[in-house]
Amino acid sequence: MTELDLLILTIYVITVIYVLYQMIDSLEAKTTIAFDRAAVQAQLEEREIASLVDLKFSLASRYDYSQPKTLSITVQNKSKHAAIYVDWDRCAFTDNKGQARRVIRITPDRRLEDLFQPQMSSTVTPGSSLGATVTAEDLLKPGANDTLEPKSPLVDPKKAPLNFALYIALRIANLEVETGGDRFYTIACPFRMSPVPWHDALPFNPKGSCHLVLDRIIPANQWHGSRRGWCGLEPCPRCLPHPLSHR
Incomplete structure (x- = not known):
């Protein structure tokens, strides 16, 4: 190889690396939010109300760095003779730094002056469910028609991974008494925000294709060894384990 060939090869490699870097840098950063369902269930069982109430959240599989600004919660009344009241003014958001923030239930006509007024509790009658969208008070800013809208994400995604929680204040009344x-009761609903790896957004990401190919080579029930994925990462957050990785 001549010096000219080496120079051309070097320029080519640098160009390829630069192009790949620009591609990666242009990918939209995303996060994923996981709800610790087991922790909530343990609290309900410890307080002996698992047969009366259930708490559920609607979460997207992933979020842009500008989201989420709100959380959607469903409070289910599983009882036959008890009413459940959600006291929104006694609910709170917290993060892993211990900062507490007032919870505001989103309504279509909420205005700035409403923040200075107590929020009405929500009633969940026996056998019914209540759906609500909540956010933190400090995120609300005047929007169209002067109604309040959340303008910032609930937690700073640049600090991911991080933990935060929504504390739900409940009052359960026995209608037979x-x-x-x-x-x-106050139930802590923990969440964890994690960054999605940059390669997760690539159009040629091996998720969904690697295991289909590998199943034709070695049955999935015979896979063993390390957690190295087909993409070469260990552990791989998306791929199934590489069948030939036994280290």
Whole structure:
């Protein structure tokens, strides 16, 4: 190889690396949010109300760095003779730094002056469910028609991975008892925000294709060894284990 060939090869490699870098840099950064369902279930069972109430959240598989600004929660009343009240003013968002923030239930006509007023509790009658969208008070800014809209993400995605929680304040009243039947609970709903690897957004990402090919070579039930993925990462967050990796 002559010096000219070496120079051309070097320029070519540098150009390829630069193009790949620009491609990666242009990919939209995304995050994923995981809800710790097991932790909530453990709290409900410990307080002996798992048969009365259930809490669910609607989460996207992934978010852009500008989201999420809100959380969608469903409170299910599984009982036959108890009413469940959600006290929004006693709910709170917290993060792993211990900062507490007031929870605001989103309504179509909420205005700035409404923030200075107590929020009405929501009632969930026996056998029914309540769906609500909530955000943190400090994120609300005037939007169209002066109604309040969340303008920022709930948590700073640049600090991911990080943990945060929504504390839900509940009052459960036994409708079969005239007085003294109310019980108060605060349930911590933990979440973890994690960054999605940059290669996850590539159009030629091997997810979904690698295991289809490998199943034709070695049955999935015979795979063993390390957690190295077909893409070469260990552990791979998307691929199934590489069948030939036994280290």
